[in-house]
């Protein structure tokens with residue numbers, strides 16, 4: 001069932017009979033995961049966060065209670081957006097209010113009425129899928145389909161925070177298509193858009209590691225973010241060469257008879273320095289400018305360490 005693309009529901013209940021009953025009601029329309037206690041629920045939610053549309057969560061479980069599970073889900077970025085329906089045997093208004101305030105989407109009381117359960121689950125799963133689709137669209141660049149500037153900015157923020165905590169390096173390549181205005185003037189915007197798409201898809205194939213992000217940064221500018229900075233230079237140079245290998249004719253270019261890119265790639269060791277993020281962007285931008293000055297279709301790269309003073313060169 002590895003290619004099961006039905007929405008996924010995680011059923012968490014400490015009693016096997018309850019789990020089985022709920023699973024039986026829902027298994028025709030959904031892919032079902034089961035958890036037997038709070039810790040198990042959190043583990044499974046983390047593992048499958050991208051696929052789980054809804055969690056049916058028993059309030060009273062031994063160890064970690066349903067309330068604690070929901071609070072833990074909400075505290076982690078990865079699982080914070082997953083919808084939760086509480087299933088409870090109690091009929092206390094105060095409890096129900098508490099759960100809803102924690103962020104539960106709904107409450108279902110035992111004994112379960114199958115038709116009501118199925119209808120509520122369907123509504124919430126549909127909402128969850130719509131929300132996910134909106135989020136996906138909001139993060140994509142409409143023309144090229146790769147990450148947009150907004151997604152890039154968020155990913156860069158996250159990567160900088162992580163690198164500052166763990167003192168790891170972070171790599172950033174800024175990429176500019178050479179003489180793209182001349183390309184558009186010569187071949188028209190329809191062909192220009194096509195070239196942007198080709199370059200973007202190629203860049204996406206170079207963002208291979210789990211946290212690498214390939215993004216459209218602006219008009220004909222792209223960015224490749226590598227939170228594990230080592231290797232950014234090789235990756236950027238590989239990409240530059242594969243753009244040449246696309247052999248997209250560019251008769252108006254004064255650099256080469258084909259479409260080429262210039263790249264500035266900077267690598268910085270993580271620091272809690274306030275200017276960390278800004279310096280990384282400025283350095284990559286400055287290197288890109290250098291690559292253009294030196295004749296385009298090339299990579300300019302450098303590694304920096306932010307010590308006491310800003311932008312101090314080192315490493």
Ligand SMILES: [Mg+2]
Pocket residue numbers: 013014015058059060061
């Ligand atoms: Mg229970």
